[in-house]
Amino acid sequence: MALTITCPICGKRNGYEFRFGGEEKGPRPEENGLTPEAWCDYVHLNKCVAGVQEEWWFHKDGCGLWFTIQRDTTTNLEAETVSMSKLATENEEAEK
């Protein structure tokens, strides 16, 4: 198995340049009134999808970007390379 990951800035690269950063769970929840269950769910709990999941990666030996990809956990192949951050930059450009 040879993981490759497509960084929105640097393109398709050797997977060992990156660090995995967890399943995509959305932005940090509001703090006020956050129950221990909800907190735990956000911080610790995973779906452990056997299939395609959206997840975070950091280009540590590269540009230093955090971004998400869709990856099939049963094959280690990227499913789709449109990432959140890429969309974000695209949106930004559109706004300009």
Added chain:
Amino acid sequence: MMNRLNHLPTLKIDTAQKISYTYKGKSYYGVKGDTIASAMFANGVRIFGRSLKYHRPRGLYSLDGECSNTCMQVDGIPNVRCENTLLESGMVIEEQNVKGSAENDMMSFMDKLDWMMPAGFYYDVMHKPAKLWPVAMKQIRKAAGLGKISPDFKMPGKYDEVFLNTDVCIIGGGPAGMMAALSSAEKGLRVILMESRPWLGGFFEYRSAEYKDGQSLHDRATELAALVRAQENIRLFTHTACVGTYNNNLVTGFQIGKKSDVFDQRYVEIRAKSVVAAAGCIERPLLFDNNERPGVMQIACALRMAKTYGQLPGNKAVFSIGHDLGLEAAIELHDLGLTIECVADIREDGQDAVLLKQIAQRKIPLLKGWVAAKAFGRKKVKKVRLSSIDKMMRKTLECDLVVASAGVTPVTGHITVALGTLKYDNHTGCFLPDQMPENMFAAGRVLGLNDAMSIEASGTLAGLKASAACGLGSLEEIEKAAKIVEMLPGPVRGTKLVTAPVKGRKSFICFDEDATIKNIKQALAKGFDVPELIKRFTATGLGPGQGGIPGHNLPLYVAKCQTLPDVSIRPTNVRPPLVPTLISTYAGTNHTMFKTTAMDEMQRKDGGIFRNIGVWQRARYFSEDYACKKEIENVRNNVGMLDGSTLGKFRLHGPDALKALQRVYVSDMSKVKEGRIKYSAMCNDDGCVIDDGVVVKLGENDYYFTTSTGRAGQTIEWIRYHTRYDRWDFSLVNLTDSMGVINLSGPNARKVLEKIVDIDISNEAFGFSDYREFKIADTIPVRAMRLGFVGELSYELHVPASYMQSVWLMLKEAGKPFNIQNFGVEAQNVLRMEKCHIILGQESEQRTNLLDVGLGFLWNRSKSEAKTVGAVALAQAEHDQTRLKLVGFKTENNSRAPRDGALIVDQKVRGYVCTARDSFALNEAVGMALVDADLSKIGTRLEIYEDECGDDRIYGTVVKMPFYDPEGKRMKM
């Protein structure tokens, strides 16, 4: 020494150049181009090894190292595959795992005891009575294992590694691989061609049969090889075995160096855009009784011994084959002088007409529908019994060579380990590629092809497909090439015969593990019904040759026993490395990777004793006194200097810089004032402390901060991670390597520093917790902080790394009158411990939160809009009284300090000692410990349990922290 057949165009040896070697203590000669095995064979060696369980003699079989038959100890290296290893001058060769010799193994009586050793027998015996097992285990260990390695063995040779990118990577330098390489290369693509033999040519190379228009296959191979060599954009790796393929088209191999290379072996890792798998075929072993006696060998083994190494493999031969290659080999070997008593062909019909005619012309007896049933002769083959497939007829012939082969089996490991799939093909009786991995294409005999033209055409086609995967070429071209393949002869029918009509008590399906077909039946009877499980239970295919011998036969045989339909026949798993590979080769050029600070050399000169700490090398001690008495006392009473360059150092600036700080630091960072230092901590989402350090404000939304040495590598990642949804605008710069840090500490620190700076550094002008920027000698910019980690007057000077040595020397010079000294990391550790300043990881563990270590005062809870990392967990755990808390303690009755890591106990474990030392400054033993909250009250007695303490205990009492200078006067002085 045997005379070699000298004039064959296919020879790879040069008989004029003799090479000497030693075998079992005696000197022999081989010739240039010999493998170890061919050289030994030329010297009359027929028995190369003995088998694992039954101590049966073993000899040449595949000539490709597919089993351990010819594994030898060479120059102290065990399990060398002699059939694949070129002979080198001066080699010292020994037999492995023999009692006496392989020829006369003293344990050969084991061969008669097979009834005692049914499949998996070791699970059923030797554990009763329980006392027997340890004794038996020793014997098993002694008996098992092949070669020896001495514990102080030093592997000679040079090892290298190379990481390449290419367009097309081709595995296999036979006709298919070469054609593929040529067709890709013609497109202008960069091509890498890997071939495990030292030369190109593969299946054509050693054969004299006609290719076309009177040209021999050998000549055709030579012609293609020349074309390949002439292509500038083909990079050739011969003598490079492919050992692994991975999805995304990563290919690894190892290359054997030539004399002119700078390495003996080299690890090769290639990232390709597309891959062609064209590694050809090996032979499927024929199963009959004593099918592995020395003198029984496969077709290509017999033929290549003659054609490549110039040696007839025997005098009088009987062939038992199931493929035209066997007929062809019989004809060639006959013409080279081998007497052929008979050719038994499993097939009733379907033989190539031309070959049949040639066999007849030579008056070689041919028995169709016959097969070898049993070989006779204890050490070497003396006779063979042939049987008609229907068992009706038998005959026994004398001979010293049995050429036996059930057919061919494609080498598909390169496809399956990259997750391609295979399918059982009824026509060929082989497992052929079904679904190929993305951008991998199969060519040649891997597809079951046998016809020379078809093999080449399939190579061209695969090369075109591989090019298309790189974005070059047209669909029409591919379609055209595919048509050509279609019009040429397809795969030939293969025999399905798995075993000769025998019971199979000594029909070996796996040579390495001495597994017979009888063992397979035993496993089936026990309920092991899947080949993978049978493999495990009988160890079939788990030896040095892995699936090379049993890989194809095992699933066929199991299917036969279970009368399974064809569709459900599944191949057994092939696992990398596809060729056994030396650890030294995989390791390549091993090198240590540690960072050194600018002060490295100077501190070593000063007697620094260095340790690896995280990614750095740091001076831990400056004398052999690991208690560091002098270093410590010099800081307490005078002045010392420590290289703190490994501290993480960062600049964070931009419009949203403060927001980012608020997110990751527990304190209210809006309160950081220019010219002042703020100490704070970062927590993870569990509220556990992960880092502490200081922050200074350089300007509006412009900060400089430090992290602990260990966290520096992850800090940017951490801050960016926790702000990843926010789209805040800030920049983070890691200055860790570009800035050095000198920690100048001790009551005389000011007096030393004064001498080299121009500004007023009096306590009034530059007080405790202040931050100043200034220049030394109008040139060297310094960021100075008044901190007190070690509890004395100290200055932390942050200096560009390039100026570090200068500043260090200036301070040393200025400090001479005070006898300034270095101090190392351990002295600092004790100094700060006396002051109860914590080091994360030392006074904390994974589950320790900010409150547990008494840093709760740093936490500002009125900034929930900042969503500070860890704040929620801290709030939720705040009143939990069952957590471990950090306390300070002194030992009772002046007893020595417990060792770090000692436990605090009563009936249960109640905590542990983080750091404790006999303090020189305090004249008593003090330390910090993490203990259950109910033990954390001042005055509580602690029972300390050290490793190896038996019934002895050390007692301590919880006391107030810090121990040294509780008012903090000294650091504020």
Added chain:
Amino acid sequence: MFSKKKPMWGKKTPLKSSYDVVLIGGGLHSLATAYYLAKEHGITDIAIIEKNYIGFGGAGRNTAIVRANQRTQYNVPLYKEALDLWPVLTKDLDYNLMFNNCGNLNLMHSEAAMKAARMTIATAQFHGVESHLIDAKEAKELVPALNISDDITFPIHGAMFHPPGGVVRHDAVVWGLARAAAEMGVQIHQQTEALDIGTRNGKVTSVTTSRGTINTKQVLISAGGYSAALIYDMLGIKLPISVLTIQAMVTQPLKPVLDHVVSSGAYHCYANQTLKGEIATGAHMDPWPNYTTLNTAHYIKHQAEALSEFLPCLRGVRFMRIWGGLADMTPDMAPIMDGDEQVEGFYMDCGWGYFGFKSCSAVGKYMAEFMATKKCPDILKPFALKRYEEHKLMGETAALVNYSPDN
């Protein structure tokens, strides 16, 4: 002398429409639980549901290292009991589990590591588990192949020596437990996939399999690395688990050269010699979740580099076979054993990472007690899922946690 030629775990039987207990997964933990349910609690109306064949998962892929020198007081007694059970099981199952109590040597490469080891050793000794801190020279005496010179990346300062640990034959455990369980009436259904768990009013009612639905009131999921995904799919319960591929490999067989299990945290590498003479080695994991069980080029090279340094004679030895399996990792390196809590009648036993072999004997015993009595035995209580909500990670790993699974 030899057991009779009948299928070791009974003839293939049809799936019944109901069982007292259904165990999902035919791995070590299910088989051990079934064995003890039948043996100690007389519950034999049990179906083990296995998707492939027994031992397909971690049970057949692990490197079978056993030891009891864990870090915390919650773990040590459990692993101690598990370790003590190997000889007992060998006898009770009448199957040679080939326990080789050769001892484990855990190398330490810094003063800080020595301190950490001392704490672990003190904890072991306090609980009656033999374990000692030894210096580099003593380590070399035990393992002459060790390189204790200073010129390697992580020079060896000393080691934690744990004599009662060692290696057990993993396949034998699977087959021995299966045979014994089957003899007591447990039904092992191979090639049968569990697809869903039916519940009504917060209670387990059934298990749907690829061969039909089973009515039952009690179900255990102990499907190794597959557990977390199954539990989420079937019951919507999320777990603090990340599933990684863990690899292991063996060299070609050698005459005895390594008499102990040697491991090194700094090098991410352990090695021991099997009874067949192969050097079995592993440890490093690619740090991202996946279910591939595929090996990687990076890993083999890493392993070779590590061994080259601390066991340099192995440079002359060849790697022969590499394979992979799943490791379901939790942030605190301790498993999750829980039951009758989220859903009545539902039990789970997962998150074992690479510790699920050494623990399986004792865990089977206590999970059986848990399911039979419906009361959680004290020894299992600290392993409940709730600890994550309560900010009470177990402390099995000393390292600082991070957001990513392995850190």
